[in-house]
Amino acid sequence: MAMRLLGTISLLIAMSATSVFGAAFVHGPYTGAPSSDSVTVSWISEPPVAARVEYGVRSENGDDQAFTDSINVPPLEDNILVDTTHAVLSGLDPATRYAYRVVLIEELEEFSSPTGYFATEPNAGDSVSFAVLADTQQQLEGVNRLELVADAIAADPMDFDFILHAGDVVESPSMMYWDHWFASFDDMLLRAPMIPVLGNHEDNHDSYFDAFELPPGAGKDNERWWALHWADLVVVGLDTNANKANEIRQQQAWAQQHLSGSETHKFVIFHHPVFLSNSESGDTTYFYDALYHPIFVENRVDIVFNGHSHHYEHIVRDGVTYLVVGGGGAELRETTPEDIQDSHVSVEDRYFYARVTTSPDGIAVETVSVAREIGGTAVLTPDLLLDSFFLPTEPASETDQATGAEPFQAIISAAALALIAFLGFHS
Numbered sequence: 231m232a233m234r235l236l237g238t239i240s241l242l243i244a245m246s247a248t249s250v251f252g253a254a255f256v257h258g259p260y261t262g263a264p265s266s267d268s269v270t271v272s273w274i275s276e277p278p279v280a281a282r283v284e285y286g287v288r289s290e291n292g293d294d295q296a297f298t299d300s301i302n303v304p305p306l307e308d309n310i311l312v313d314t315t316h317a318v319l320s321g322l323d324p325a326t327r328y329a330y331r332v333v334l335i336e337e338l339e340e341f342s343s344p345t346g347y348f349a350t351e352p353n354a355g356d357s358v359s360f361a362v363l364a365d366t367q368q369q370l371e372g373v374n375r376l377e378l379v380a381d382a383i384a385a386d387p388m389d390f391d392f393i394l395h396a397g398d399v400v401e402s403p404s405m406m407y408w409d410h411w412f413a414s415f416d417d418m419l420l421r422a423p424m425i426p427v428l429g430n431h432e433d434n435h436d437s438y439f440d441a442f443e444l445p446p447g448a449g450k451d452n453e454r455w456w457a458l459h460w461a462d463l464v465v466v467g468l469d470t471n472a473n474k475a476n477e478i479r480q481q482q483a484w485a486q487q488h489l490s491g492s493e494t495h496k497f498v499i500f501h502h503p504v505f506l507s508n509s510e511s512g513d514t515t516y517f518y519d520a521l522y523h524p525i526f527v528e529n530r531v532d533i534v535f536n537g538h539s540h541h542y543e544h545i546v547r548d549g550v551t552y553l554v555v556g557g558g559g560a561e562l563r564e565t566t567p568e569d570i571q572d573s574h575v576s577v578e579d580r581y582f583y584a585r586v587t588t589s590p591d592g593i594a595v596e597t598v599s600v601a602r603e604i605g606g607t608a609v610l611t612p613d614l615l616l617d618s619f620f621l622p623t624e625p626a627s628e629t630d631q632a633t634g635a636e637p638f639q640a641i642i643s644a645a646a647l648a649l650i651a652f653l654g655f656h657s
């Protein structure tokens with residue numbers, strides 16, 4: 231359990247807060263990799279003891295929740311690269327909302343987690359809701375801004391099917407930061423499966439791949455890029471830290487493959503923005519306009535979510551909506567919206583998250599302001615939206631029309647890849 235050595239202080243705090251017997255949860259429980267008939271429940275306990283995951287169809291009234299099924303999970307074997315227990319619940323019914331809890335077992339004593347929730351893939355035509363956030367690094371002293379955003383999502387009345395994170399989950403992938411992050415986000419993580427992409431601060435570290443179980447993907451641990459096909463929508467997650475031409479080509483092919491299907495609504499999430507008006511980063515960064523934007527235009531992607539720049543921005547290019555959602559709690563950045571074409575909304579002093587609801591009619595997006603940074607402190611902003619818009623579903627006859635620009639875009643993409651191979655890429 232080498233990765234746990236730096237978390238001793240956080241562990242002692244967690245143990246005193248959550249358990250009166252020996253074993254305690256240090257991370258989680260939380261869920262990931264949802265599908266039509268399964269989900270993965272994950273946690274770290276200290277010490278790593280046996281457990282039982284209990285689950286059942288979610289009751290309408292939380293007071294009479296029944297856990298009708300359970301699986302037993304043996305203690306984690308000592309492994310220098312693995313700290314997190316991942317237990318797969320399989321054989322679930324589709325289009326069903328479930329409740330679960332994890333019971334730690336140590337000799338004759340048991341300790342139960344709070345109740346968490348997840349849903350299996352809904353039926354075609356069903357409405358789907360999810361939340362999106364990014365950049366949850368612990369960077370500021372004083373009020374825990376991460377926890378403000380996390381608790382706002384936890385208290386959101388929507389039934390989220392999953393929560394997307396556009397990367398920079400932690401400031402640095404050490405156990406001290408992971409412990410702080412899991413402690414800050416514990417309530418939110420009980421709401422729905424967590425599905426992140428890699429930010430630059432994760433540094434491609436083993437601890438990220440140990441922590442999260444993601445939809446089917448590829449690259450390291452099959453988790454560097456992934457695709458979630460979920461009833462009427464698809465979400466493709468990419469790793470824009472990739473700096474080798476062959477890794478970028480693989481992701482271009484992955485995006486093309488998974489975005490060219492028949493889903494009504496198409497989303498993409500990755501860390502570095504394609505377009506933004508951050509005064510530090512300028513307009514277009516890192517060649518992503520050449521490498522990926524043409525694929526999104528060709529396949530009529532609805533929304534691309536990015537982080538990295540710590541502000542909110544809503545930009546539309548060639549019919550694709552780009553949202554920079556870097557307001558998850560890290561130190562905020564200034565914007566210069568006058569410097570960029572088609573910046574619809576730009577906000578630089580808020581912590582926030584986005585919530586998205588799809589239906590056969592279209593996609594509704596609301597960006598929820600959680601707090602405003604004023605004079606070095608975070609002031610709550612209840613009942614305030616930074617942005618709200620609706621993207622109506624286009625008739626099939628319109629979505630089938632080709633743009634006619636593909637050959638030119640392919641040349642630009644090939645030129646960008648050749649340049650990357652020759653000059654290298656950002657770190």
Ligand SMILES: [Fe+2]
Pocket residue numbers: 397398429430431501537538539
């Ligand atoms: Fe970043």
